[in-house]
Amino acid sequence: MNEVLIYSDKPSLAAELVGFAREEEHDVTIVTFSPEEASELVGCGASKVVLLDGDSDIPENNARALAGLIDEWGVSLFAVGATPRGRDLAARVAGYLGCGMASDVSAVHLLDGKLSTERLMYGGAMVRSEEFSTPVVVTIPSGRFEAVRGVDSPLETIVIQPDMRVHLVEREPLSQEGADLSCAPRIVSVGMGVSKREDMALIEGLAAALDARIGCTRGIAEERGWVPAEQYVGISGVSVAPDLYLSVGVSGQVQHMVGVRDAKVIVAIDKNEKAPIFREADFGIVGDLYAVVPLLTDALVTAR
Ligand SMILES: Cc1cc2nc3c(=O)[nH]c(=O)nc-3n(C[C@H](O)[C@H](O)[C@H](O)COP(=O)(O)OP(=O)(O)OC[C@H]3O[C@@H](n4cnc5c(N)ncnc54)[C@H](O)[C@@H]3O)c2cc1C
Structure with missing residues (x-):
């Protein structure tokens, strides 16, 4: 059997x-x-x-x-x-x-x-x-x-004998703009706390130092269009299960956090100590991302 x-x-x-x-x-x-x-x-x-x-x-x-x-x-x-x-x-x-x-x-x-x-x-x-x-x-x-x-x-x-009522006529590659986050071991996720598009360079530097993929909240993808829609995490986006989910300027609303439930370790950086994400994070840094992210990136690069 x-x-x-x-x-x-x-x-x-x-x-x-x-x-x-x-x-x-x-x-x-x-x-x-x-x-x-x-x-x-x-x-x-x-x-x-x-x-x-x-x-x-x-x-x-x-x-x-x-x-x-x-x-x-x-x-x-x-x-x-x-x-x-x-x-x-x-x-x-x-x-x-x-x-x-x-x-x-x-x-x-x-x-x-x-x-x-x-x-x-x-x-x-x-x-x-x-x-x-x-x-x-x-x-x-x-x-x-x-x-x-x-x-x-x-x-x-x-x-075996397949059912041949449907057959393949033509194959065309699906144009996918964004990265597949579903199997990413490390994700740096960007939220609306990042105020200007050019500041995404800070996030990209941090992600490179961690060898991580970039995820985001819905507003970053759908309102601002800074990150492809395939990369926003949550109830209406993708669910992820990385070893490390590092959020930057993400408040942690339930619609976002549903997609992060299976992350092994959540680290959050946010200037508001009452942000809901700190209730779910394993490690939290309360501070201005514009001060914290460069320090963290430098420390990670130096430690390599
Ligand atoms: C039906 C429905 C479905 C939804 N589906 C999704 C979904 O799938 N995914 C999703 O993400 N959202 C979804 N949303 C939206 C969701 O409710 C939240 O609005 C969204 O997740 C909030 O995104 P955010 O954390 O980037 O922004 P905000 O909630 O605005 O949070 C920004 C955070 O940045 C912090 N911040 C600001 N400046 C700084 C700074 N300089 N340094 C450090 N921190 C700073 C603030 O303190 C704040 O905590 C959905 C909403 C609805 C109604």
Whole structure:
């Protein structure tokens, strides 16, 4: 019996999902539809990797065949990396199986044929706990579990019959202006406390000293247009899970902080000691960013 089956079109996220399964001591298999991904996935610590060879360029076309295998193999949990493609596939597989599904869970436990999950509701103001009987499908965003690496698994190939009613006509690269923050290990986040566009050079210097990506609040992206919209963090922006989230002139309103919940360490610089961000920060510096940021950047550069 394959207790936990994993799919992610991002191999690094598949390795994190294996981390979850291993933490709970479940037997775990990874499925993929791509020979290129399969060669990366064999190093992710699963009991085996199964390449489902279906001769379709669209992973979603394999949903029905995959649901059939999940049924045949007696899989309890199909855990899918929460990427746009993963979410699409997960919903289709759950539909074909006629089973329960939970999207973008923050916690998941499989015990005695029952799956319990937690996910944030109402902009993170509440945690919703749910229980499912198996089989069940969940999507899990990155940053929830420690990735497993360097443990090789055998690769098996199974030929499947995809649903060919939809076929690919043409591929065009998506023009994305901003950086992908979802897997960034360090983020320096800029808020409306930075008063002039040219002062962004201070933030860029700090980010370079930390080898960090730049994130921001909504106003910086949408009102001022100083940072691409893909890089604003929060309920209507992206959720991030870096090791370090260093905010500069960010007040810490709930709509922003929802996107930062999974940061391991939050450091805040703000001149207002009553700013809500200090309630959530692990370390806070109360001071004028125009004095603090250059000192911090110099100290970081010197310490290298
Ligand atoms: C439906 C809805 C959805 C939203 N979604 C999002 C979202 O996804 N993401 C998001 O970010 N926001 C979102 N918002 C907006 C959110 O409510 C806040 O308004 C926003 O996050 C505040 O951004 P800020 O911290 O940059 O600005 P402010 O709240 O104005 O804070 C600026 C901070 O800078 C400090 N400061 C000023 N000058 C200095 C200085 N010289 N040195 C040091 N500190 C200084 C101030 O003390 C203050 O704390 C949403 C709002 C709504 C209503």
